[in-house]
Amino acid sequence: MFSKIARFEFFYQLKSPVFWVSGFVFFLLAFGSAASSRIHIGATGNTNINAPFAIVITLLVMSIFSLFLIAAFVANVIVRDDDTGYGPIIRSTSVTKFDYLFGRYTGAFLASALAFAFVPLGLFAGIHVPWIDQERLGPIVIEHYVLAYVGYALPAMFVASAILFAVAAIVRSMTLTYLGVIVLFILYGISSQWLSDLKSEEFAALFDPFGLSAVSQVTKYWTASDRNTMFPPLGGIVAENRLLWVGVAFVLLWVAHTSYRFADRGVRRSAGKPENDVTAAAFVPVRVSPRFDAASLRAQSWKWTRFEMAQVIRSPAFFILLILGIANTVSSVWVGTTLDDWTLLPVTRLMIETVGQAFSIAPVLIAAYYAGELVWRERERKSHELFGATPTPDWVFVAPKIFAIAFVLLLTLLVSVGVGVGVQAVRGYTNFELDKYLNWYVVPTFISFLQLAVLAIFLQAISPHKYVGWGLMGLYIVARNALSSLGFEHKLYLFGSTTGVPLSDMNGQGYFWIGRTWLEIYWSAIALILVLVSFAVWPRGTEVRYAPRFARLWRRLTGLAGIGIAASLAVAATTGAWIYYNTNVLNEYRTADQDEKELGDGERALIRYMNQPQPRIIGTTLSIALYPAEGRAVTSGDYLIENRTAAPLTEVHFDLPTDTAFKVLDIDGARLAKEYKDYRYRIYSFDTPMAIGERRHIRFTTVLAQQGFRNSGNQTSILENGTFLNNFAVSPVIGISRRSFLQDPTARRRQGLSAQLRMPKLEDMTAGGNSYLRPDSDWVSSDITVSTTPDQTPIAPGYVVSDETTGGRRTVHFRSDSPIQNFYSIQSARYAIKRDKWNGIDLSVYYHPQHAFNVDLMLSVMQKSIELYSKEFGPYQFRQARVLEFPAIATFAQSFANTIAYSEDIGFLQDGAALKADPNKIDMVTYVTAHEIAHQWWAHQVLGADVQGSTMLSESFASYSSLLVMEQLYGPEQVRKFLTQQRDKYLQGRLSETVEELPLMRVENQPYIHYYKGAMILYRLKTEIGESIVNGALKKLVDRYRFRTSPYPRTTDFLEILRADAGPSHAKLISDLFEKITLYELKANSVKYTKRADGRFDVAIEVEARKFHADGKGKEMEAAMQENVPVGAFLVDPTDPKFDRSQVLVYEMKPIRTGKQTVTLITEEAPKFVAIDPYSIWIDREVKDNVIPAGAPAS
């Protein structure tokens, strides 16, 4: 019986259009994801399009989308009989409840599984298109598709279908089952948020019903090579997750079985029969006549609105959505303000940003869901005839439904504000700034929610059925995300889209709100048209056919509605034209595709000039007038250039910055000879060639200004409060370098360019004459004048020579006495200033008055850093050091000569109290400040040549220096916590590599290597050969290369000093660390300890070790290991945040070789924990097995 029912169900579902339509859509999506040159799920970086990893990830991602399909199938199984009324007939046969339920479930599950098989089919078909990027195609292995489908997709679909089946069996409603789909979506969303945190990642891996988070966690450190060759294993946490959820699925199926009432679902008759008052009241005609005036219309619309809202609010779905909304918000706010390694104060701006992100997809789902429910409710409840025959105008039916959805969305919005305020209160932050919540969040978000509600209603109104309407809404969601990545980016045709408004406490909404407001008006007008069209085609009464509805469209549109449409069209056309004027006339509308193509064309046209000898900039004088409120900077400048080449020069080439107008660009004795307008490239030729050693001047005047507003990419340098501009944006660059060209290898292939423009090799001695920062300049003298509004403080590198306010302008003149990089910042804002002085050096922090939280800490770290670095590396070259806050529009800190620009999001908002309370947290203010101060040595005194490895000399050394400061302030424990984060970031960073991972000494400006790996490597070096030797070598490097130009130093120069100082015993270590990519597998297997006669303990630890060298694609070769590794015994788990030095029994270096071996230690007390490399200083992917508990003593 069971199998017959299952078979019937299977073939029944196969006949449904849902099966074929979804199969077709799946095929298209999968095919598109494989065949497209832009959208690859799971195949990022160097991962092949058909890598087993990519196949598995794509299938799992698609399985999440397949929820809609599964819901349709399994809910249909349950509700079909109730809906058709066929249930009693079936249930009165001899079929058992088990056979009935599970036979059908099995059939439906098999049907959805078969529909899903179109995904691997589509993926497989997609790689066979002729335009596929062959570089990114690995060997084609059919087993990978089969295994991914059977091993990953089927279990995921089983779990999802069982859950939805159970939901359907319990609620016996199609729409409530769809609500279950939304719940699963949100569960997945929450789990993927947790996944980003090291501490909760395992929990997240278990929590995800689809298993995607578990796979992500297992493959977290997989390199491109691993991803291309290895199939994600179905063991470990993946198996645990699958077992857990399959278990849950079976439990739910059992629950479904027990709770499903097999009996007919009768009508509840609670009212009972009325008393049989046969004395029926005599007929009294109702005397009241209806009135059809404005008052009744008001009453009708108000009544209907209240009625709609009551229907929504009293429905169980509403509460489920609301609770989920709260859970989602709390979870994201939590993650958003406690980034995994540090912690921010929950300022209102941050709350708004994180809450806003959490609400990006949920409102669309809510609007879609309710639009379907509300538009079709009368019809589903069969009350459409009752209402349709009342003398109520059509709009009274339409408008309240929109209001009701908008109201639900507003409520979720207000709830999210409540959550934000609640989290602030719980965290003890009481400056709630409700005005910001209102102006920055509630108002703009609600406007877009309203438009969304209108769209959802409109799509339902023009659809013949609820599910079609939902499908159209789904299409909208997909299109909204896909169109912009396909080059359709204009806000004028992406419904409801507005230009972005970056928020900042310093700058508020800046001028960014202007463009958004115009688009809000434009889209609101279009939304109004949609409302009126919805009204005009509203399926009133029993009519759902299109022809009669369109026939009455014109009649309905005569009068007010028509005037409304005409007026809205006029508003939309006017604002649209104005927006177009701003985005396409005042500014150039450019898509990412066009930008990429232009870079490609530019490279083809200009690459021949790349190694053309050019004069050098050796002095710069700049005068910048800032007009913050208008977003404008007028610059006039003077470069002093010198011919430092070995031959006379006949030409000067300029690469001019985008968006900046050059009013003047003159060179002594030269004329414009050629101009590439499209690529902003100019060639001037000298009337008389510039002799060797000759100096001349270049004079220029530029204007950088925001013109109206753009479709995207409004300029963010010059802001009303918080201007942060670097000199590249307003002045010319001499000559062209590979920096100006397209970097991403896939994009390069797309544009038909050579594979890669790489940095010159470390050994390329011809490249030593240029610094990696700016090949057209050596160290320069500087003279900078900045003027701004009188209420702001302008800052540029150098010492203040004069500071005058005349004629409503404040003008400050800066001059340096030490040479600086020709790369500097100009900042201006209404700053509060805190100053300190140490050893003749002026220290100051310029900050937003509300952001005083960490200013004292910054000052003290600046002082400690300068003190330490002066002692260890050599003198500080300036008499001042300044930290300046800039708006959170960008999130980074950057070191310029004696000036550090520091985003309000980094450090200024660190939550000191939370930091003290949570030993897991790292004081990032100290780390970042010390790092940026260290750049005054590493970049501003010693600057690497433009060859491989140069950023090791600046970034890795700055990171190392800041670790020294951290260690001095907090002890080594804090540093270890930090290194754990660095290790994770390095191992993850390797995965996104698109070109080649290089050893540290050859790093090609790869952040995951020069920051994260650099810090680890240098810290290990210090651990093994001693701090004094490492610091000594660094000091020698500064001594030799301070302000050195041609040749600029290389990493080999440092390693030469290091090798000499460390001695030959460390040659192999230095080679492993700097010349190779070295990874370890260290593991403590077991431990035995016994009490000795002298009362101490013999501790024997079995450890296991392996060492690997990886190539640039992540392919590993095992190497023989024979080196010293620290082994220790402890009273507390050394990875416990509460661990400190007093709990170390013994910690010593022991010789460790490849394989298993026993290491013995002697301790004073019985050990509780033993470990190999307890502080994870070695780069080891699995550090959890380094520590094991010691257990009881062996007898």
Place this chain on the structure above:
Amino acid sequence: MLAIEGVTQVYRGGVMALNDVSIEIKPGLFGLLGPNGAGKSTLMRTIATLQAPSKGAVRFGDIDVIRAPDQLRRVLGYLPQDFGVYPRVSAYAMLDHMAVLKGIADSKQRRQTVETLLRQTNLWSVRNKSIAGFSGGMRQRYGIAQALIGKPQLLIVDEPTAGLDPEERNRFLNLLADVSESVVVILSTHIVDDVAQLCSDMAIISKGRIVRHGAPATLTAELKGKVWRSFIDKSELDQAKSRHNVILSRLVGGRTLIHVVSDTKPGDGFEPVAPDLEDVYFTALTSTQNS
């Protein structure tokens, strides 16, 4: 007066639900009699502005129903054949809601209207109960209560007595008779007795066409002397049908009773019988089926 002129309704696939229906209906209770699927509900819905006809016109007094549906809705009371209600809404609240929609905005007047109607339809004692839990009769009475809100000049009730027990049905028909004095009431039904008991005017609809129209008494009188009955054996039925114009056959006490329409006595074993409305109805149906 309601005038229906040449109303034709063609559904997708060429199905003709209404085929050139023309009829005039005067104030009073009008019965529209027809079997399932004859087009009754389509006609009712067309009159009630719920769907537009493919062709034809409907006029009520001065109102062009197709072009100005809102005008008609102001004087319309409509009880659909089948209607559903919202969960968690009481009879009172729902009726109040309908009253607003029907243009009774003033809350005092509305309370008066709602309360009067609830008492009139005998729903007063259950006014705070959810309609979802009502019995079929109670639900129909609620339906007529909402249809009577305001002062409907045109009352359309579509198959209101289907599924009611005899007592409920009587009560319902009495209610209808009470309100039918000065307004046009259209009662669509497939039950001959409903029409026979109440209606002053009637039409029979079959396959989308009006096949008979007139007062029940007139229509009955037309058949006078033409209806014959006979008791036959069940096995003789087919033979009788082929030989005579059999309009109805039913089992009575184990024997088959047939009615035959004929101007003259059809033969032995037939006896004349006084025609009733049922004979009219079945004669009309038989003639369309044979046509």
